[in-house]
Amino acid sequence: MKIAFLGPHASFTQLATAQLFPKEELLPQASILDCFNAVENGEAVKAVVPLENSIEGTVSMTLDYLYKTPSIKIEAEAVMPIAHHLMIHPENQVENIERIYSHPQALAQSFHSLDTHYKGIPRQDFSSTAAAAKFVSENKDMKIAAVANQYAANLYGLKIVNRNIQDFEQNHTRFIIISKHQDRYQNDSLETLSEKSGMLITMPEDHPGGLHQVLSVFAWRKMNLSKIESRTLKTGLGNYFFFINVVGPWEEILHGNALKELESINAEVDFLGNYKEFLLES
Numbered sequence: 001m002k003i004a005f006l007g008p009h010a011s012f013t014q015l016a017t018a019q020l021f022p023k024e025e026l027l028p029q030a031s032i033l034d035c036f037n038a039v040e041n042g043e044a045v046k047a048v049v050p051l052e053n054s055i056e057g058t059v060s061m062t063l064d065y066l067y068k069t070p071s072i073k074i075e076a077e078a079v080m081p082i083a084h085h086l087m088i089h090p091e092n093q094v095e096n097i098e099r100i101y102s103h104p105q106a107l108a109q110s111f112h113s114l115d116t117h118y119k120g121i122p123r124q125d126f127s128s129t130a131a132a133a134k135f136v137s138e139n140k141d142m143k144i145a146a147v148a149n150q151y152a153a154n155l156y157g158l159k160i161v162n163r164n165i166q167d168f169e170q171n172h173t174r175f176i177i178i179s180k181h182q183d184r185y186q187n188d189s190l191e192t193l194s195e196k197s198g199m200l201i202t203m204p205e206d207h208p209g210g211l212h213q214v215l216s217v218f219a220w221r222k223m224n225l226s227k228i229e230s231r232t233l234k235t236g237l238g239n240y241f242f243f244i245n246v247v248g249p250w251e252e253i254l255h256g257n258a259l260k261e262l263e264s265i266n267a268e269v270d271f272l273g274n275y276k277e278f279l280l281e282s
């Protein structure tokens, strides 16, 4: 089975994917959009993409493509500790560095640390931390550094010059397994943290109390929400869709009726699945 992931090798997403699918063929992709496309056009059966980070919040691109591609559902979540290191080509000196490359999430998670230790050195976005590390390894004549993980340093032969530069010690990223099949991913060798349902909800028009109506569907049934995130619909300022997580295993009557009630108040619901959240190693 082919599994797409945000590559190249040694990205954080690859470390997560390798733990979730140790025996499958992994297909590196250049972007989160490419991961969605690979699943959509059948090139890969599933993909692993980042959804949320404990320091920097939601990966908005993932949320947007979940919304834009209703055929794609969620099979599982996996949470992994994240440690960022600054690395350079072994023939370079850290004192000479003139630019720092990484994925925008990694740069944001290390913002204050980079600002304190490398003030004034411009930072540049890359498609992933591993892509930045690879670029540094291939360009020893440029005075550049990358923010990436230990595996990227090993794989691309870079020297770590500053360890654990994430701004908060507790740094975790939540990844999701996406597919068109809505299979439930199960893995007894990983610790299960929770079970939840995910859904995208859109109200057809803006009216007073619209969100309250949606939330009351869950509230009076005593359904516990663990996440609610609004994201722009890109149809004009003030128009949003909502990503909602409901805690617990799927109960046919309780959840089924909640979905029916949402429909009856004209909410559009894209049910993404009932799935487990697993814990991964760093």
Ligand SMILES: O=C(O)C(=O)C[C@]1(C(=O)O)C=C[C@@H](O)C=C1
Pocket (backbone or CB within 6 Å): 006, 010, 011, 012, 013, 014, 050, 053, 059, 082, 103, 105, 106, 127, 128, 129, 130, 173
């Ligand atoms: O750039 C990588 O290595 C990724 O896998 C992407 C990503 C993200 O988008 O959040 C994954 C985990 C970390 O939070 C930093 C970057």
